[in-house]
Amino acid sequence: MNLALVHSRARTGVRAPEVRVEVHLGGGLPTMSIVGLPEAAVREAKDRVRAAMQCAQFEFPQRRITVNLAPADLPKGGGRFDLPIALGILAASGQVPLEALGEYEFLGELGLTGELRMVDGVLPAALAAADAGRKLIVPAGNGAEAALASRVEAYTARTLLEVCAMLTTRKALPAATAPASVAVPGADLRDVRGQAHARRALEVAAAGGHHLLLIGPPGCGKSLLASRLPGLLPEASEEEALESAAIASISGRGLDPSAWRSRPFRAPHHTASAVALVGGGAEPRPGEISLAHNGVLFLDELPEWERRALEVLREPLESGVVTVSRAARSAEFPARFQLVAAMNPCPCGWAGDPSARCTCSPDVVRRYRGRVSGPLMDRIDLHVEVPRLPPVELRPDAPEGEPSADVRRRVLHARMLQQTRAGKPNAQLGQAETSATCRLSNTDHALLERAVEQLQLSARSMHRILRVARTVADLADSPHIRTPHLTEAIGYRRMDRAAIAQPA
Ligand SMILES: [Zn+2]
The missing domain is CATH 3.40.50.300 (P-loop containing nucleotide triphosphate hydrolases)
Structure with a gap:
């Protein structure tokens, strides 16, 4: 299989519209192009995704990689799509099972060593994922926020490797949990x-x-x-x-x-x-x-x-x-x-x-x-x-x-x-x-x-x-x-x- 589709969410205003991350591996000289992100963001995303995959001992495919973020007219700044892009490449090259992806949505920026970094707008994304009937996977630091949307099934991961292990073994990640709501004693x-x-x-x-x-x-x-x-x-x-x-x-x-x-x-x-x-x-x-x-x-x-x-x-x-x-x-x-x-x-x-x-x-x-x-x-x-x-x-x-x-x-x-x-x-x-x-x-x-x-x-x-x-x-x-x-x-x-x- 040379094609993979991963679900994610953009951030526009207080809404979190769906973004489909499509990854295609083709023949020809090894290159990677990302369609749908601003130019500067593309360069940084490529570097992070490649480094994180290699650091986690995955093979970065030596093929013509095309990543398409659709729809085209959404603002897609930031590193929130690093995790879905990496997973798309891994699934398209057969390193994680493709069929496991469909029931999830993913958000997360990758560090160069493969750790997952927090992103913003997780709560709107969690509410929208629940409406779409999918589970959500977010960086550990975003877990408490995701869990505020009590109707979503949300899980947290600390690294790209943990997400891949879950997709391969189907062993569940830790569920996102909301902290006890502390009633702040207000000024009297x-x-x-x-x-x-x-x-x-x-x-x-x-x-x-x-x-x-x-x-x-x-x-x-x-x-x-x-x-x-x-x-x-x-x-x-x-x-x-x-x-x-x-x-x-x-x-x-x-x-x-x-x-x-x-x-x-x-x-x-x-x-x-x-x-x-x-x-x-x-x-x-x-x-x-x-x-x-x-x-x-x-x-x-x-x-x-x-x-x-x-x-x-x-x-x-x-x-x-x-x-x-x-x-x-x-x-x-x-x-x-x-x-x-x-x-x-x-x-x-x-x-x-x-x-x-x-x-x-x-x-x-x-x-x-x-x-x-x-x-x-x-x-x-x-x-x-x-x-x-x-x-x-x-x-x-x-x-x-x-x-x-x-x-x-x-x-x-x-x-x-x-x-x-x-x-x-x-x-x-x-x-x-x-x-x-x-x-x-x-x-x-x-x-x-x-x-x-x-x-x-x-x-x-x-x-x-x-x-x-x-x-x-x-x-x-x-x-x-x-x-x-x-x-x-x-x-x-x-x-x-x-x-x-x-x-x-
Ligand atoms: Zn006076």
């Missing part, structure tokens, strides 16, 4: 003292899935508050956790299989590039906003971020997906994250502080706040001031805050009401759904219209206020939105246009 709200107003806003944000902006001087506890949000949210469903894990898997930053059930909390630094934040690159990879999918994205020092990077956030904040394109390729990544942003009130950080330490002129303050565009501000439902705490509240004997577990109980109840009413958190209600489920009395409607006019808010913000008011009512277990619920919701937009006027 108990550690946040004082700040009743900000704590309340955090609870409303958690209860309705609303985006939140914290404004306050350095050291007032903005990051502390933000990091408590994941611990208030409902547990991720298995489907949500798999989605998030699949993104981490293809990000090239690695997936921690033991923490895969926790909601992601991403806090990139403001010096991060636009590509690092929203995704991109020659082989498009997800950015921080996709790594935060189904979790929380914390952007500290909001005005310090590159304006271009922040503007790209507008699409995913509305739609929950981001499209990144580069040259001919584009990829869509999920990015339904909850945004918590934080900023100082002015460049020195002390505007509005009773100590009168702020030395910034009104003009400087305006320009600083104007670095964040109106349309982005518009999409953040809750704006809340986090003042510096008076020293008495920081004393060691000051009372602890309410623990996260108690707050979370109220959040879960409010979420349950929303799930029953509309099948989704309030923040994700569309315009028609908002009109249908967030009704106001005539008096309250007039109140809302006056507030929108006075605060110079957009029509978009009006719907957002209604959704927040609905969440406040849910936390109060009230079937109707009442005046105090609406006024609280309007209060969260007080800082908006008044202080942060900026042309769209």
Whole structure:
């Protein structure tokens, strides 16, 4: 037999399309050509495959070897096809049994001595292999990740030789096993003292899935508050956790299989590039906003971020997906994250502080706040001031805050009401759904219209206020939105246009 077919998987976005690795041995001068890989990748793959086969004492056929990776129009970078190519050559030259290959899919880069090296995107490949009804063989280092796809039959190997021994003797390789999921004890709200107003806003944000902006001087506890949000949210469903894990898997930053059930909390630094934040690159990879999918994205020092990077956030904040394109390729990544942003009130950080330490002129303050565009501000439902705490509240004997577990109980109840009413958190209600489920009395409607006019808010913000008011009512277990619920919701937009006027 001169022909062999091996199944493998490429990586495009969060999908793992099938790749057929066809190997043909022909007569003529001994050469090896690989069709379907970029030129530089071909050279490296040839070297690795040849060295690994020889190191494992296999014979590298002295014939005209043609390797075809089909279909032709998929991105096929990286060394993930080394193992299937080597197996194809070995099967075509009769060194491993051909008929054993069909029920498996293979992924793995080869080291020069034949050891199998980890590749990325194993979880999406495992899910797809299960759908195709095939077993999957991956490098030992990828086993935990493959096993997260509980419906796939996955095995691990450390070397090319181990894979060949299995195919020849049919003696099973070790099954891939998922590590015990470690419940990471999240940071607790108990550690946040004082700040009743900000704590309340955090609870409303958690209860309705609303985006939140914290404004306050350095050291007032903005990051502390933000990091408590994941611990208030409902547990991720298995489907949500798999989605998030699949993104981490293809990000090239690695997936921690033991923490895969926790909601992601991403806090990139403001010096991060636009590509690092929203995704991109020659082989498009997800950015921080996709790594935060189904979790929380914390952007500290909001005005310090590159304006271009922040503007790209507008699409995913509305739609929950981001499209990144580069040259001919584009990829869509999920990015339904909850945004918590934080900023100082002015460049020195002390505007509005009773100590009168702020030395910034009104003009400087305006320009600083104007670095964040109106349309982005518009999409953040809750704006809340986090003042510096008076020293008495920081004393060691000051009372602890309410623990996260108690707050979370109220959040879960409010979420349950929303799930029953509309099948989704309030923040994700569309315009028609908002009109249908967030009704106001005539008096309250007039109140809302006056507030929108006075605060110079957009029509978009009006719907957002209604959704927040609905969440406040849910936390109060009230079937109707009442005046105090609406006024609280309007209060969260007080800082908006008044202080942060900026042309769209
Ligand atoms: Zn200042």
